[in-house]
Amino acid sequence: MSFKSIDLPGIGTKYEIETEKGDRVAVIFKDTGGIQLYVLEKGKETPSAVELNPWEARRLGSILTGAVIEPEKEAVEVAFSALSDLRISVQTYIIGKNLKGKSIGELAIRRRTGVTIIAVSRKGKNIINPPPDFVFEEGDIVVAIGERHQLETFEREILGI
Amino acid sequence: MEQIAIALLACLILALISKSLSLPPIPFYILAGILLGNGGLKILTPNEIFEFLSHLGLIFLLFYIGLELKPERFMARGKSFLVAGLIDLKVNFLIGFLVALVLKFGYYDAFVIASAFYISSSAIAIASLIENKKLILPESETIVWLMVFEDIVLVFLVFALSMDQNPLLLILKMLAIVVLLYFGVKILKPLILKILDREDDLPAIFTFTAVIVAAAISKKLGIPEVLAVIVLAVALSTTNPKAFERNSRPFKDTFLPIFFFFFGISVELSGGIVEGLALSLVAILSKFLSGFAIGRILHKTSSAGIEIGANTIARGEFSIALAAISGSAIVSAPITLMVIVTSVVGSITGKYSSKLKEVVSSLFAQT
Incomplete structure (x- = not known):
């Protein structure tokens, strides 16, 4: 080359x-x-x-640098030099019809999966640290943070994908 | 005020039309000037304000060119830059000069015509390379650097055409202004950089003032303003050329159409249609010839040669500028026609150069 x-x-x-x-x-x-x-x-x-x-x-x-990207799903994995066994993933998802009208608390996302929703983007507006009574709408883009396997549980149990 | 308003409106509308047809706007501006001016409907007449604004267009065009002329930049290019540039200069200047003599122009006018004939339009060539997506081709680099070479020659041509006084005296005066501006800029560099860094209106005011002051001083000294402005730009390019480009660009973009328009107003085309058309035809062939030679020598292929030729046919802003600077009335009609014809033909050949290559190669395959 x-x-x-x-x-x-x-x-x-x-x-x-x-x-x-x-x-x-x-x-x-x-x-x-x-x-x-x-x-x-x-x-x-x-x-x-x-x-x-x-x-x-x-x-x-x-x-091109190799980050995993699908249009509705993209992730960043963060590793710390001082904590070599800790790898935190941050990933975005789009909320589908199945979660419409349900709140974060009602879905018990953190208790069931360990994943935390740290931000939601709705129609171009960002909501940082949404409270437990935050109600999803179809098309919301959520930013979820957790370990890789926790995010996989989140995808399976909550999002149903 | 009305006259300027009409001119500006006409330029604006024509710029929109030319962009939508993906043709260069320069011939449109000139044609509009011809149509509304002395040679046409006589709605607009040259007046002092018009002339001043048009002169600003010329000055800012040359200032802008001067900012790009950094010697260390083309020193780094080495031999190929020189080879291509010299072929282009020799072939086209010579052919242009000979054609002008055949058309019975005097030596001075033939020199003006040869200069305008030689110099391609950087604006059209560069826009064509970007728009027609040719920047990956190695020959596009050759074309871009050819335009830089032509810009350098332009400075000398402007100098030669301004020699209406004792050449020795002019050279001495020029040296004086070069030294004055160069050291002036050197001493003031920290201040200049500080002003350019500001985010308010000062950088624009400073840029405009520097250009006008340089032009005014040169007028007092009896030096052609256009030369002084180029020298100023080269001197200022040692500070922050990008900032000066950013700040002078709106002035150039606004006043340059007025310059072309105004040039059109004072042209009477009827005087030189035959000469102009003959010149245009040879001008197209001549650039193909020089382009072909450059392509064969630097890129070893004929198709590169056709590409270079096709993208350098268009004459434009500099040809008109040289005609205006020369002050010769008799050359303006043929040069105007040449610019109109070659700029339109050149933007078409630039767009369809790959078709052109196919046609040429099939022609050669048959014989």
């Missing part, structure tokens, strides 16, 4: 990777803020290209 960065006056900076197979990928960070992503297969003349905004580019970047 070869990598190079090239200064393009009036446009921005180009980063180019040639893969072992000889395909080429180029990313152009434009001075105006947008990003162009190119893919050119070996032996082909015309590249494919897409235009990304900075947010989309970051998102794509995190996918």
Whole structure:
């Protein structure tokens, strides 16, 4: 693999990777803020290209670095150097019809699974540390925190997935 | 005020139309000027305010170019930069000069025409590379750096066209202003950086004032303002060029359309249609020739050559600027026509360059 960065006056900076197979990928960070992503297969003349905004580019970047991402479900796992056996996962879920109208306390999420709901996003507004009497609506995006196996229990017992 | 309002409205509407047709706006501005001005409906006449605003457009265009001209930047590019740039210069300047002589222009006018003929439109070339998504191609780098080379040559062309006085005296005066501006900026650098860091209106006021003051001083000294402004920009690029670009861009973007429009107002196309069309045709072929040579030499393929040719055909802002700076009335009609034709043709060839490559390669396959 070869990598190079090239200064393009009036446009921005180009980063180019040639893969072992000889395909080429180029990313152009434009001075105006947008990003162009190119893919050119070996032996082909015309590249494919897409235009990304900075947010989309970051998102794509995190996918490429290997973070698990599905549109409705994404997770971050945090490990601490001083506590090597503690791995905390933070994961988002979308509330479906089955939980509509039920409160956090009523579902006894923490008692049954060990998972804590630390935030809910509803129609673009964020609610941090929702109280036990917080009632879910369909489409809420919740941020749940716990150990990996606790989150799996949460998915099974509460969300039913 | 009415005249400026009409001009601005026309430019705004035309900019919208040109963007929706994905054509460069420059020919539209010029055509609108021709249509509403002396050569057309005679609704608008050149006046002092108009001329001043249009002059601001020219000054800010050159200031903006000057900010990008950092010697260490192109020193790092090495030989390929020089090879491509020199082929482009030699081929196009020579052909342009010869065509102008054949069309019976005098030596000075032929020089002006050759300059305008040589210099491609950076704005159109760069917009085309981005819009048509060609930035992964190695030849797109060559094209971008070719534009930088042309910008450097532009400075010399502006200098040559401003030689209406004793050249030695002008050179001495230029040296004086280079030293003055360079050391002025060097001494004031901490202050300049502090002003640019502010988040209020001061950076914009400072940028505008610096440009106008440099232009005013140069006028007092009898130096062409456009040159002084380029020198100022190069000197200021040692401080925080990105901030100056950000702050001067709105001025450039606002006044430059007025410059093209105003240029159109004073052009009488009828005087040079045949010459203009002949010039346009050769101008297209000539850039294909130079592009082809560069592609063969630097990238070893004909298709790279066609790509380079196709993306450098468009002449635009600099050709008009050089025509305006030269002050020669007789060249304005043919140069205007050349800009209109090549900018439209160039943006089409830029868009369909891959089709063009197919056609050319099938032609060669048959023979």
